[in-house]
Amino acid sequence: MDSALAEAVRESHAFGGLLYVLAPDGQALWLAVMTGGPYEVALPWTRVAVTDPMPVADAVREQRLVWIDGQEEMARRYPRLALVLPYDFALAAAPVASKATVRGGLVLLWPGDHPPQLSRDEREAVETGCRRLGALLRQAADRGDPLLPPGRPRTLPPPPGRTLSPAEAPTIAAFLDRLPEGACALDLKGCITFITPAAADLLGVDSDDLLGALPWEALPWMDVPQVEDRYRAALISQKPQTFTVLRPPDAWLSFELYPDSSGISVRITPAGKAQDTPAPKTAPAAGPGRAAVLYHLMHLATTLTEAVSVRDVVDQTADRLLPALGAQGMVLMTAEDGRLRIHGHRGYSPDLMDRFDAVPLSLANPAVSVLTTGEPDFFPTFADLKRSYPSTVHEDGMAAWAVLPLISSGRPIGSLVLAYNRPHTFSPSERAVLTSLAGLVGQALDRARLYDSKDHLSHRLQSALLPHRLPHVPGLKAAARYLPAARGLGIGGDFYDLIRLDAHTAAAAIGDVQGHNEDAAALMGQVRTAVHAHATVGAPPDRVLARTNRLLADLDPGLFTSCLYAHLDLARHRACLATAGHPPPLLRHADGRTELLDVPPGLLLGIAPDTQYPTLEFPLPPGCVLVLYTDGLVESPGVDLDDATAALAGLVEQEDPTDLDAMADALIRHAPAPVDDIALLLISFRSDPERSDDHRARNLP
Numbered sequence: 001m002d003s004a005l006a007e008a009v010r011e012s013h014a015f016g017g018l019l020y021v022l023a024p025d026g027q028a029l030w031l032a033v034m035t036g037g038p039y040e041v042a043l044p045w046t047r048v049a050v051t052d053p054m055p056v057a058d059a060v061r062e063q064r065l066v067w068i069d070g071q072e073e074m075a076r077r078y079p080r081l082a083l084v085l086p087y088d089f090a091l092a093a094a095p096v097a098s099k100a101t102v103r104g105g106l107v108l109l110w111p112g113d114h115p116p117q118l119s120r121d122e123r124e125a126v127e128t129g130c131r132r133l134g135a136l137l138r139q140a141a142d143r144g145d146p147l148l149p150p151g152r153p154r155t156l157p158p159p160p161g162r163t164l165s166p167a168e169a170p171t172i173a174a175f176l177d178r179l180p181e182g183a184c185a186l187d188l189k190g191c192i193t194f195i196t197p198a199a200a201d202l203l204g205v206d207s208d209d210l211l212g213a214l215p216w217e218a219l220p221w222m223d224v225p226q227v228e229d230r231y232r233a234a235l236i237s238q239k240p241q242t243f244t245v246l247r248p249p250d251a252w253l254s255f256e257l258y259p260d261s262s263g264i265s266v267r268i269t270p271a272g273k274a275q276d277t278p279a280p281k282t283a284p285a286a287g288p289g290r291a292a293v294l295y296h297l298m299h300l301a302t303t304l305t306e307a308v309s310v311r312d313v314v315d316q317t318a319d320r321l322l323p324a325l326g327a328q329g330m331v332l333m334t335a336e337d338g339r340l341r342i343h344g345h346r347g348y349s350p351d352l353m354d355r356f357d358a359v360p361l362s363l364a365n366p367a368v369s370v371l372t373t374g375e376p377d378f379f380p381t382f383a384d385l386k387r388s389y390p391s392t393v394h395e396d397g398m399a400a401w402a403v404l405p406l407i408s409s410g411r412p413i414g415s416l417v418l419a420y421n422r423p424h425t426f427s428p429s430e431r432a433v434l435t436s437l438a439g440l441v442g443q444a445l446d447r448a449r450l451y452d453s454k455d456h457l458s459h460r461l462q463s464a465l466l467p468h469r470l471p472h473v474p475g476l477k478a479a480a481r482y483l484p485a486a487r488g489l490g491i492g493g494d495f496y497d498l499i500r501l502d503a504h505t506a507a508a509a510i511g512d513v514q515g516h517n518e519d520a521a522a523l524m525g526q527v528r529t530a531v532h533a534h535a536t537v538g539a540p541p542d543r544v545l546a547r548t549n550r551l552l553a554d555l556d557p558g559l560f561t562s563c564l565y566a567h568l569d570l571a572r573h574r575a576c577l578a579t580a581g582h583p584p585p586l587l588r589h590a591d592g593r594t595e596l597l598d599v600p601p602g603l604l605l606g607i608a609p610d611t612q613y614p615t616l617e618f619p620l621p622p623g624c625v626l627v628l629y630t631d632g633l634v635e636s637p638g639v640d641l642d643d644a645t646a647a648l649a650g651l652v653e654q655e656d657p658t659d660l661d662a663m664a665d666a667l668i669r670h671a672p673a674p675v676d677d678i679a680l681l682l683i684s685f686r687s688d689p690e691r692s693d694d695h696r697a698r699n700l701p
Helices: 002-010 039-045 053-062 072-077 079-084 122-144 168-178 197-203 226-237 289-303 311-327 348-357 366-373 382-388 430-466 518-536 541-555 642-653 661-671
Strands: 014-024 028-035 047-049 066-067 089-098 101-111 180-184 192-193 241-247 249-260 263-271 328-335 341-348 375-380 401-409 412-418 474-481 493-500 505-513 561-569 574-580 585-589 595-596 615-619 625-629 678-685 697-698
Touching: 002 014, 002 028, 002 122, 014 053, 028 039, 028 053, 028 101, 039 226, 039 311, 053 066, 053 089, 053 101, 066 072, 072 079, 089 122, 101 122, 122 401, 168 241, 180 197, 180 493, 180 585, 197 241, 197 249, 197 263, 197 585, 226 241, 226 249, 226 263, 241 678, 241 697, 289 311, 289 430, 311 328, 311 412, 328 430, 341 348, 341 366, 366 375, 366 401, 366 412, 401 430, 412 430, 474 493, 474 661, 493 518, 505 518, 505 625, 505 678, 518 541, 518 561, 541 561, 541 574, 585 642, 595 642, 625 642, 625 661, 642 661, 661 678
Parallel strands: 474 697
Antiparallel strands: 014 028, 014 101, 028 047, 066 089, 089 101, 180 192, 180 263, 241 249, 249 263, 328 341, 328 412, 375 401, 401 412, 474 678, 493 505, 505 561, 561 574, 574 615, 585 595, 585 625, 625 678
């Protein structure tokens, strides 16, 4: 696998590559192998949901090559990625597949000066690499080898450089030593691997203290955002970069960075003193580098804007913060009904969290104190925590804690605990960054709690408007499903109903009110009630729809409704249908043949008050299944409706007609991604009208 990725990078003339493996559930891509950069740069994207707005997710989901020719196009198409990596580079993402099965994704990176399009040779190299990687993933799966990385992804070493002869090495070293300016080399992680004596003199540090170190960690005066940012820019864009830094007290140094796929060469020269620029206060660097924190701060900010639910906020915070800050544990809490409620955690056992969940706000506890005062607390050691809270028992095995207030609209709404497994000194700058991060989390959490509340209310409203259980009707067996659209509040206007009229007759209705909001749901309740009322007084199908239409015309809700109504005569084994602009039903015969019932069309309800609705009468032989559905089950962008309906009929033919629940689940499972609500009602007819079955409705979240 490693050599296949390296070959794909080399043959396509890219400088870096990432291989993602599709999880068994098909919902996420995990970074397995990478080359051309350090793991830390790819850290925010070690796991990518297939639905994420990311090039590799689009490539896998849509099974096509995604090409981004530079920074401007990246900002336009993938603004979240462009915000976190604001550098000029080109990118190609392609699905990795074998035998028509997608198994992962390949991402290749080129310098920012790459031509606007891939060349034919480059495209062929990408396609060849994907085929080879797909075959290797298939072979690994056939052997039962684990495909997902057990920990962090493997990082391949850079390609070897030119090998120097024994005579060349001292000559080159002498040449560099004679230069009046300084020079050093960085590996792909940014660590110093070589430095000339002149460079060490300019930096004011012995060369032995610099080898193997990151410049912004070994030299406190280089711990400024621009230094690490220019290193990242050189690494990712593969273009030269420059910056100037003040070495206290008054020595300005100019740095020129020249990157390639194996590392970065740095030229260091004295620079003229900038006028009126105060010398920065120097202090030992503590915690992660400032640029790295700002980098992850930007990424967290962009991902939290897309977090919808409280669960999303918990997962995004844990996924982004813990690796960036070097923390090992996290707990996210809010105040509810006078108690501290834990909404999510990472790095702690569920049993321990259960003991702390719902503790009263009167308890002497750092999380409670921070929530009450809105002031953060930092405990570098357990002794510091014990001094402030003498009753604390050391149960979590951690050694240092940051307890941060979650602020929204100027008030504390909860607490965020970050825990470290070793003592940790929190510098003033790190405390400020952590407090800012908690502010972002607090705002996102407040929005998510509001969304969850609305979503819960929507589900309760939708559940109240739809049948909890279908009635017992002798001679019938029924199953129903409701699935809200993927967008909106999870509430809509689709409905279904099964009505027992007397011992030998029943009625079935299904409809779709325009919209996905409270107005649509309210009108749906009115329509369903009207249909039910007209049906129970014995009105035939055409009258039921005509009277309901008149009611909607009088109400003038500004929304139109489709509806199909069926009168079922179980004694005569016949049905009579009328439709108001609704998709035609399917009838599966006992022999498996499925036909589309050509019901004469009628206008949508609510358009014209005096509309007439023609009917269709047809036989219901024992063993047949009547399939009523709304358009969300078949409609999909770019798919012909007739083809989609024919495909639905094919699925109905394949399913067991004696197990309507399994049939309903199969039809819902094979439906397109729900951009519209879906309602489904299946009814089968028995030869024994005295037999009664338990009919269940299932309204899916």
